[in-house]
């Protein structure tokens with residue numbers, strides 16, 4: 001839709017030209033959310049896609065996804081990674097998580113990793129992906145400094161996160177150790193390509209040590225549980241019981257009680273699959 005309060009669109013080409021940012025400015029990435037509803041308080045858009053960040057940087061340490069990397073580019077990693085890094089068993093998870101978003105192929109080609117994480121919706125599938133893979137975001141501050149923080153600490157609740165006014169999410173790093181793990185994926189949504197109601201992901205190190213389970217979409221922020229070895233059913237259930245009652249998402253795709261029950265069922269399936 002037209003944003004008829006916007007008077008200027010700026011496309012900085014260098015970091016120092018991003019600022020100053022004021023209360024009537026909004027960072028524009030893919031624009032799939034920004035242009036999907038009225039933004040009466042926004043008068044200026046700062047288009048960060050002109051900064052020329054390489055969407056995906058692969059090193060022996062892992063993968064850096066630029067904030068401007070599109071979902072289509074993320075999904076493609078599931079096809080390209082096996083040839084480039086055959087030992088990174090987590091490759092299928094990239095595409096799987098992209099399908100955990102209510103989105104047509106047009107959205108996939110435009111929506112970005114950074115936009116998805118910054119919206120911090122429970123059904124943010126890039127939050128699901130990066131939480132279970134030990135992702136850490138790098139944030140640029142207006143004063144020229146950066147900080148890095150785990151994705152699980154970045155998202156604090158339903159559509160809330162730790163970004164301060166003027167902060168720009170630059171990238172998310174996924175460490176190689178997590179990428180080498182076998183993964184399992186479960187998603188429940190009202191329709192095959194619908195917004196996710198429950199996303200439960202698992203990761204188990206290929207040497208058998210270390211088991212990680214994440215719950216997203218069902219909860220207002222990501223919950224990630226780490227175990228030194230694969231837990232038994234009781235230990236897994238006990239871990240999930242630590243999720244507070246008010247952390248289960250309440251919206252159209254499902255009630256909190258149902259999400260809690262389904263998360264437990266799917267977690268057990270993942271435990272069995274990765275055992």
Ligand SMILES: Cc1cc2nc3c(=O)[nH]c(=O)nc-3n(C[C@H](O)[C@H](O)[C@H](O)COP(=O)(O)OP(=O)(O)OC[C@H]3O[C@@H](n4cnc5c(N)ncnc54)[C@H](O)[C@@H]3O)c2cc1C
Pocket residue numbers: 026027028029030031032033034035036048067068100101102103107110111112113114115116117118119121122123124125167168169170194195196
């Ligand atoms: C039909 C439809 C279905 C959708 N389904 C889902 C869904 O299932 N799950 C879900 O999570 N979302 C959903 N969305 C919302 C949105 O499209 C996605 O979350 C998408 O990934 C947002 O990315 P974007 O690049 O388009 O963000 P934009 O629209 O460009 O920006 C989104 C917000 O993030 C801010 N922002 C963007 N990048 C940065 C950055 N690098 N640093 C700081 N702030 C930034 C913007 O200022 C804005 O407030 C849906 C949207 C539509 C229209």
